[in-house]
Amino acid sequence: xxxxxxxxxxLSVPEGAIVSLNCTYSNSAFQYFMWYRQxxxxxxxxxxxxxxxxxxxxxxxxxxVDKSSKYISLFIRDSQPSDSATYLCATTYGGxxxxxxxxxxxxxxxxx
Amino acid sequence: xxxxxQNPRHLVRRRGQEARLRCSPMKGHSHVxxxxxxxxxxxxxxxxxxxxxxxDESGMPKERFSAEFPKEGPSIxxxxxxxxxxxxxYFCASSPRSQGVGNTIYFGEGSWLTVV
Numbered sequence: 001x002x003x004x005x006x007x008x009x010x011l012s013v014p015e016g017a018i019v020s021l022n023c024t025y026s027n028s029a030f031q032y033f034m035w036y037r038q039x040x041x042x043x044x045x046x047x048x049x050x051x052x053x054x055x056x057x058x059x060x061x062x063x064x065v066d067k068s069s070k071y072i073s074l075f076i077r078d079s080q081p082s083d084s085a086t087y088l089c090a091t092t093y094g095g096x097x098x099x100x101x102x103x104x105x106x107x108x109x110x111x112x
Numbered sequence: 113x114x115x116x117x118q119n120p121r122h123l124v125r126r127r128g129q130e131a132r133l134r135c136s137p138m139k140g141h142s143h144v145x146x147x148x149x150x151x152x153x154x155x156x157x158x159x160x161x162x163x164x165x166x167x168d169e170s171g172m173p174k175e176r177f178s179a180e181f182p183k184e185g186p187s188i189x190x191x192x193x194x195x196x197x198x199x200x201x202y203f204c205a206s207s208p209r210s211q212g213v214g215n216t217i218y219f220g221e222g223s224w225l226t227v228v
Contacts, residue, residue: 004154006154008152036219041222041224042221042222043116043203043219043220043221043222044155044203044219045219046217046218088154088155090155098143098145098157098160098168098205098207098217099145099157099160099168099170099171100147100155100157100217101157102154102155102156103154104152104153104154105154
């Protein structure tokens with residue numbers, strides 16, 4: 001079983017839709033959870049970072065962590081064509097913090 | 113993430129040649145991480161370095177790959193005797209300290225290696 005599972009999509013939605021992106025993970029020792037956005041041929045850009053369970057909101061983005069079910073989500077409200085990118089979930093134990101474990105990424109396309 | 117500088121951005125090597133990828137961390141950052149992204153795969157951690165020290169190389173292939181971060185100059189990821197399977201995007205990231213969890217790790221734009 002992979003440590004982080006993420007549906008690769010692709011996911012296509014109309015502009016203005018609410019987007020839900022999800023990952024599951026296998027190890028209950030993971031403590032920190034991140035979402036990155038990666039445009040084609042570019043480096044990953046950190047969108048959201050959460051510690052342990054709960055919600056975190058930043059503008060149109062909400063990150064949600066449910067440690068009891070080992071499930072992490074990213075919601076994008078009022079999606080825009082500029083949100084079209086690959087979204088990567090990531091987690092780490094918290095020891096060697098740079099050793100992030102990534103999902104494969106979900107490719108999102110927002111159609112105008 | 114424009115602060116982490118990687119070069120070259122694109123590199124083509126023939127099988128058996130050596131590839132050297134360079135990374136200059138963001139100003140004030142002393143911790144460097146290398147990741148590899150194979151086609152249709154997620155990012156995979158390779159190595160974590162501080163100046164003149166390899167802290168965690170648990171993700172590095174056992175042969176042909178090496179990394180360094182000298183006292184002066186950029187971090188170098190070196191791949192000897194490249195094979196087609198080494199074709200990938202290699203990303204460098206940096207942070208100001210080892211306690212910088214997630215929110216202070218910044219990625220560069222990547223170096224795309226193609227082995228022909």
